[in-house]
Amino acid sequence: MKFFVDTAEVADIRSLAEAGLVDGVTTNPSLIAKSGRDMKTVIAEICAITPGPVSAEVTATDAAGMIAEGKALRAIAPNVAVKVPLTEAGLVACRTLANDGAMVNVTLCFSAAQALLAAKAGATFISPFVGRLDDISSDGMRLIADIVQIYKNYTNLKTEVLVASVRHPIHLVESAKLGAHVATLPPNVIRMLLKHPLTDRGLEAFLADWKKTGQSIL
Ligand code: E4P
Numbered sequence: 001m002k003f004f005v006d007t008a009e010v011a012d013i014r015s016l017a018e019a020g021l022v023d024g025v026t027t028n029p030s031l032i033a034k035s036g037r038d039m040k041t042v043i044a045e046i047c048a049i050t051p052g053p054v055s056a057e058v059t060a061t062d063a064a065g066m067i068a069e070g071k072a073l074r075a076i077a078p079n080v081a082v083k084v085p086l087t088e089a090g091l092v093a094c095r096t097l098a099n100d101g102a103m104v105n106v107t108l109c110f111s112a113a114q115a116l117l118a119a120k121a122g123a124t125f126i127s128p129f130v131g132r133l134d135d136i137s138s139d140g141m142r143l144i145a146d147i148v149q150i151y152k153n154y155t156n157l158k159t160e161v162l163v164a165s166v167r168h169p170i171h172l173v174e175s176a177k178l179g180a181h182v183a184t185l186p187p188n189v190i191r192m193l194l195k196h197p198l199t200d201r202g203l204e205a206f207l208a209d210w211k212k213t214g215q216s217i218l
């Protein structure tokens with residue numbers, strides 16, 4: 001399973017990449033706004049850290065505008081994946097950009113039917129938002145199960161399931177059990193995955209016992 005990092009904070013991406021945890025990155029207009037930085041500069045810096053796909057989202061709402069913005073975003077670096085919303089215009093832009101050789105991430109997916117349309121439009125990635133579905137008392141993980149099953153039924157569909165809006169470790173573990181190709185994880189969720197009280201307690205005990213020996217390895 002590939003791990004993308006869901007952030008526009010370059011320092012976080014750099015330190016997670018040092019641990020080998022970054023197969024790609026996703027951003028969106030809200031994350032760019034939160035960073036307070038210029039979008040194209042941030043995307044260029046991220047693309048220099050990871051060779052994996054870096055999603056940069058268009059903000060036009062018509063197909064021609066999305067295509068023009070997609071081309072401008074692709075010019076930043078070869079590993080930019082153009083992110084388009086799951087609207088009719090977004091699917092037209094997806095098909096056009098994909099025909100042109102672009103990686104396209106279709107975002108804001110909330111139903112299996114939408115995911116099927118995105119695959120037919122040539123999306124490289126479909127981004128179903130599990131956390132936002134859970135927020136409205138719907139079942140985010142059920143959607144992942146449905147999309148994974150549908151895509152498996154048709155081997156001509158090459159779109160990868162990119163689980164988005166991940167809020168906690170259970171979303172990740174369940175996505176992995178279902179066979180989703182990618183999960184995009186905010187840095188705080190990656191750090192939650194690391195943590196286990198028995199790891200902390202075990203390490204403390206080992207170090208205390210080691211101290212009693214008076215030895216040193218170096
Ligand atoms: C990533 O591609 C999505 O934009 C992101 O995961 C959305 O997460 P949120 O629902 O926590 O804003």
